[in-house]
Ligand SMILES: [Zn+2]
């Protein structure tokens with residue numbers, strides 16, 4: 001499921017960090033190349049899962065954290081397509097949802113915040 005968590009990247013476990021990062025690239029590919037890409041993006045935006053106005057900035061935060069952890073990152077991301085989900089992401093809700101689902105993210109969050 002495509003989802004921009006938008007929580008501080010430090011609290012993401014390696015899997016969630018790499019996963020959220022990959023979803024940014026997938027989402028851009030879907031919107032620009034998939035025949036129903038815009039409808040798919042509108043569906044994610046309705047659920048509060050994406051905000052295309054934050055795509056580039058959020059991608060860069062995730063990429064920076066990946067590099068800090070020693071993962072390869074050679075995939076710049078640019079997006080100037082149509083807007084979906086502006087202001088739709090509820091970070092506090094995402095944070096508690098993520099920490100409920102993932103023990104490793106929960107441990108990281110407990111240590112750092
Ligand atoms: Zn990237």
Ligand SMILES: [Zn+2]
Pocket residue numbers: 012013014015016102103104105
């Ligand atoms: Zn996690």
